[in-house]
Every structure is written in structure tokens, then in C-alpha cells.
Amino acid sequence: MSKNCVFAIIGTTGVGKSKLAVELAKVIKGEVYRGYDTITNKIPLNEQDGIPHHLLGYVDESKEYTVQDYERDATKKIDEIHGRGKWPILVGGTHYYLQSTIFKKSLILTDEKNIPTVGTATVDSKPSDYEKIHESKTNEELYKKLQDVDPLMANHWHINDRRKILRSLQVYETTGKRQSEWIKDSEDNRAKSNTLRYPLCIFWLYSDPNILEQRLKNRMYGMVDNGLLDEIAQFRKRHKSQDPQEIDYTRGIAQSIGFCEFEKFFKMLESTDNKTSDRLEEIKEQALEEMNISNRQYARRQVKWIKNKLIPQCKLTKDKDVQAYSYLLDATDLGLWDKQCRDVATEIAQKFLNKKPMPDPGSLGKAAQEILKTIKEPKSALTWKKYYCKTCSKSAAETRDGVAREVWLNGDDEYQQHIRSRQHKKNIKYREMLETNPHLRKKLKIAQSDNEKTAPNSSDGKDAS
Incomplete structure (x- = not known):
């Protein structure tokens, strides 16, 4: 196995990814690549157990941190860790961002100034500038235009997915080539060559959804006890001092679950005559319930991405020079954590690093056998x-x-x-x-x-x- 191996720990929010990352790092000489301490559930210092953690809470909250930013910073840090003779363990964050780091992308690249490009033509790295140019046009007008120039991409988007529609139009107008054509070229290229940047071993921590939902609810109340509301209040105060406009909950750190859900609560709290009202407590309970629902929905979306995007992409590397091995670990019963998660992960990791035969992913238990067999080979993005x-x-x-x-x-x-x-x-x-x-x-x-x-x-x- 090449010396530049990488590990990744994936799974839903609240399933124990940070815990496993620390346990694994202690065994294999690893370092963890992982803002807001509470609302993003950042692992606290006392739980890091002396293991170096990188890029943890260093992003400016006022800046939008793009997938290109993440890819650039993560690959640089991975190279640094490899240079010290240690193994990077990627954990946390959005699976889409993680996938962009471990897989090469031939569709969207970056030039020496870190400006996103498509092929050889530059696409503006600030979509908002392009949005401003077209702000007078309705969603219907933009969608009709995309149907005319790139009907395959139009079939991907809802008529109200304005930013995605604008992005597809931007690619076409900037490069002179349809986004669907770039995707086809990218897929053809991936089929012929190695797609992974590094030899990869992925551990998917999985929990039964019903058990996970209660765990997420308990964690949410723990976040409140650890200062969640104070953190949101501080963010709102800083935002108001810098920008009098309403907070955009679709961008940057404000997308984190909790900010939007407590908007109504804080608006009432910030009014001078409602601070002690019974209505305020009622609004707080509603916000907590909305946050609980958002966490459950986010967990479902994460599982869907893993099953439909990430694991199928790993499967495509099985006959290539640089391969990805993916294993599902059952984290449903925390009483069996050491046996079913920690011990299994460390044993597989050592085999991976020492070029030993890797176990069959379906042999790790009933959950692994049943869930992994439902995962299909990926279809072309253009058929979606x-x-x-x-x-x-x-x-x-x-x-x-x-x-x-x-x-x-x-x-x-x-x-x-x-x-x-x-x-x-x-x-x-x-x-x-x-x-x-x-x-x-x-x-x-x-x-x-x-x-x-x-x-x-x-x-x-x-x-x-």
C-alpha cells in the first residue's frame, strides 16, 4: 500500500465519528482533520486526547467557505501530515466536501489563483456577482433559458432552484459549452483513469434510525446546556454590527442547524417587552422541536448521500491501481462500541497499512451485510x-x-x-x-x-x- 494512505470516518450527525477518529489515531499514529464549538458540535479539547486536530474552527464566520476552499486546504494539510510520516483521518463536515477532497475532479478545477474553472475557461468564483447581473429576471425566465441551452441540466433542477439554474447558465455562458457536456466528459475521463487522490479506507458508522433519533434529541439538549443559545446570541450580535441586513441562512456558518430555527425566538427576546413572557418559553420549545426535526432530516440526507453517492463511487475503484475500501460499522448499541466499532476499525486499519488481505465488507455483521447489498453501481449523473x-x-x-x-x-x-x-x-x-x-x-x-x-x-x- 502506498505511503500516502488516507482514512475517512463518515456517518450521520451524532453517531460518534469524532470518538472513533481519536481512538483510531491513537493506534495508527494518525492526525485528525476536522467556527462554532457547540452549534457545529466541534469536539472539545478534553476529548481530543492529545491527538492533533487540524482546521478545527479556523474559518472566518463572515466568509462563505466553498467546496473549492475546503479541497485546497484539506489536500494541503493531508500532504503536511504525510510529510511527518503520519496518517490523516478525515472526519466530520459535509460528505460532499469530503468526497471532493479524496476524489479527483475533472469537471471543476482551480487555477493558480484558486479561481474555479471548467476545462480551460474561468468561471467567476463569486456566484453572487453573476446573480446580481440576473437579479431582475424571474425564476421562470431563467429556467426557460436553461431549458433552451441545456435541457438535460434543466431536468435536474426545480424551477425555484435559482442558484443551481444560474450556475448551469454561468458554466454555459462562460465556457461556451453546456454543463451537461462537461459532466459527460468528466464521467468518461473518470471511467478511464484513477479517480482517487489517495489509497483510501472508509469507516461508515451506522446506527438504527430509531435509536439515532433519540440520541440526536439527547445531544441537542446537551448542546443547549453547553451554551448553544449564548453562541447564537453572540453570532447575531456580531452580524448586526457588521451588516444590518437580515441573516441569510442559506450561506456560510448560518446554514448550521440551530441558527434559523431560533430566529423567531431571538427576535422576540431582543424586543424589550417580551423577555419574561410565557410566550417566549413557548417559542423556545417550538424552536427546539424544529431543531430536532432538522437534525433527523439532515441525518436521513447524510445516509442517502453515502448510499447513493459516496459508497458507489468507492466501488468503481475496485479494479483500479488506487483503490478505496469501505466498511460499515454498527454503532447502534453503544454498549458494544468497543467490540463492533473501535476494535474492528483498528484491526482493519492495520491490515490496510501493512498490505494485508482486506476482509469482505459484508462479513462485519448483519447490518453491514443487509445495507451494503442494497447499494448499486452509480448511474450517470445525466440520467438523474x-x-x-x-x-x-x-x-x-x-x-x-x-x-x-x-x-x-x-x-x-x-x-x-x-x-x-x-x-x-x-x-x-x-x-x-x-x-x-x-x-x-x-x-x-x-x-x-x-x-x-x-x-x-x-x-x-x-x-x-
Whole structure:
């Protein structure tokens, strides 16, 4: 095995990645590559156990830290660790960022000034500048333009995914080549050559979702006890002193779970006459519940990314010179942590470093066997599409809170699973009832034409049923 090996520990939020990273580093002479101490759940100093941790909380909160920034800083730090004769262990952060670091990217590169490029043409590194140029155009106008110049990419995005639509248009207008063509060239190139930057061993810490949900809830209350609200208050104070505008919760550190959920609470708290009201405590409990929901949803998205993106990409390296080995460790029962996580990971890591035969990933237990066998070879990104289910989508008149709901499904698998679901079949009957009950239709103020509206980027314009 080449001397520039890298380890990565992946999994959902709250599953124990930092703990395993420290335990593994103590055995293999590793260093951990891992702001806000509490809201980002940064591992505290007393739990680092003397293991060097890098790039931990060093990013300026006022700056947007892009995937290109992360890739540049991470690869530089990895090279430094290798230079000291030690092994980097990547843990934490967004799996998309981690994947951009361990896999070579032939689609989006960076020049010597660290400006993102596509092929040989430079794309502005500040999407906001490009957004300003087109700020007078509606989402519909931008989407129609993308349909004209690059219909394959248009099929990827929802009509309201303004930033993604603008990015696809920006690639085309800057390079003279469709983004879908860059993706195809990139996929063809990856199929022919080594895609990994380093020999890689990945440990996926997995927990049963029901057990994990309670663990996440307990951790959330622990974050509150450790100063979560004080941290958010400090952030808001600094933001107001630098920028009087409303906080953009889609960018930078403000995207972290907790900031947006407590917006209403802090607005009330900051008003002079509500500091001790019963209503304030009620709003706080609502914020905690919203944060709890956000954590659960984020954990599901993380698992989906690992199963659909990261592990399949690792599988494609099995016949190449530089390979990735991926193993699922069952972290459901913390009482079995040492046996099922720590001991297994350290044994596999030592085999990896000493060029010993690697175990079959499916041999590590029932969870590994059942979950890994469901992971398929990756499809071309160009075959992926969003589906709109108008059967399950509801107008404002049909919802309790008066807010319209659109139901979109990501990719074929999610779409097929949705149309087989009990809720979808229930909604089919509901739509049939509307067709035959004019009084109910009139009560809900739903016109026949509303029910027959086709989403702008549905795959075939037909009803999801």
C-alpha cells in the first residue's frame, strides 16, 4: 500500500465519528482533520486526547467557505501530515466536501489563483456577482433559458432552484459549452483513469434510525446546556454590527442547524417587552422541536448521500491501481462500541497499512451485510432527474395552514418508492373523490385545471399515479 494512505470516518450527525477518529489515531499514529464549538458540535479539547486536530474552527464566520476552499486546504494539510510520516483521518463536515477532497475532479478545477474553472475557461468564483447581473429576471425566465441551452441540466433542477439554474447558465455562458457536456466528459475521463487522490479506507458508522433519533434529541439538549443559545446570541450580535441586513441562512456558518430555527425566538427576546413572557418559553420549545426535526432530516440526507453517492463511487475503484475500501460499522448499541466499532476499525486499519488481505465488507455483521447489498453501481449523473407528483401536491386551500405543498422526488428510486407508498395511494383516492364530489371541490376552491397542471420539469408530463 502506498505511503500516502488516507482514512475517512463518515456517518450521520451524532453517531460518534469524532470518538472513533481519536481512538483510531491513537493506534495508527494518525492526525485528525476536522467556527462554532457547540452549534457545529466541534469536539472539545478534553476529548481530543492529545491527538492533533487540524482546521478545527479556523474559518472566518463572515466568509462563505466553498467546496473549492475546503479541497485546497484539506489536500494541503493531508500532504503536511504525510510529510511527518503520519496518517490523516478525515472526519466530520459535509460528505460532499469530503468526497471532493479524496476524489479527483475533472469537471471543476482551480487555477493558480484558486479561481474555479471548467476545462480551460474561468468561471467567476463569486456566484453572487453573476446573480446580481440576473437579479431582475424571474425564476421562470431563467429556467426557460436553461431549458433552451441545456435541457438535460434543466431536468435536474426545480424551477425555484435559482442558484443551481444560474450556475448551469454561468458554466454555459462562460465556457461556451453546456454543463451537461462537461459532466459527460468528466464521467468518461473518470471511467478511464484513477479517480482517487489517495489509497483510501472508509469507516461508515451506522446506527438504527430509531435509536439515532433519540440520541440526536439527547445531544441537542446537551448542546443547549453547553451554551448553544449564548453562541447564537453572540453570532447575531456580531452580524448586526457588521451588516444590518437580515441573516441569510442559506450561506456560510448560518446554514448550521440551530441558527434559523431560533430566529423567531431571538427576535422576540431582543424586543424589550417580551423577555419574561410565557410566550417566549413557548417559542423556545417550538424552536427546539424544529431543531430536532432538522437534525433527523439532515441525518436521513447524510445516509442517502453515502448510499447513493459516496459508497458507489468507492466501488468503481475496485479494479483500479488506487483503490478505496469501505466498511460499515454498527454503532447502534453503544454498549458494544468497543467490540463492533473501535476494535474492528483498528484491526482493519492495520491490515490496510501493512498490505494485508482486506476482509469482505459484508462479513462485519448483519447490518453491514443487509445495507451494503442494497447499494448499486452509480448511474450517470445525466440520467438523474426530479419528479413532480401532482397527486400528492396540494394547493393552499387543501392544507391546514393555508400554504401550498409541492411534492418532488429525487431520482428514479425515490420516485418508484413514493408511488408505491400508502400515502400516495391514499391521495389517489382523494383525487378521485374530488372528481366525483363537486361540493367538496367547490368548498376547497380547486379548479379542474389546477389538478391537471403539469410541473415545468416533470419527466413526462403525466400524473405520478
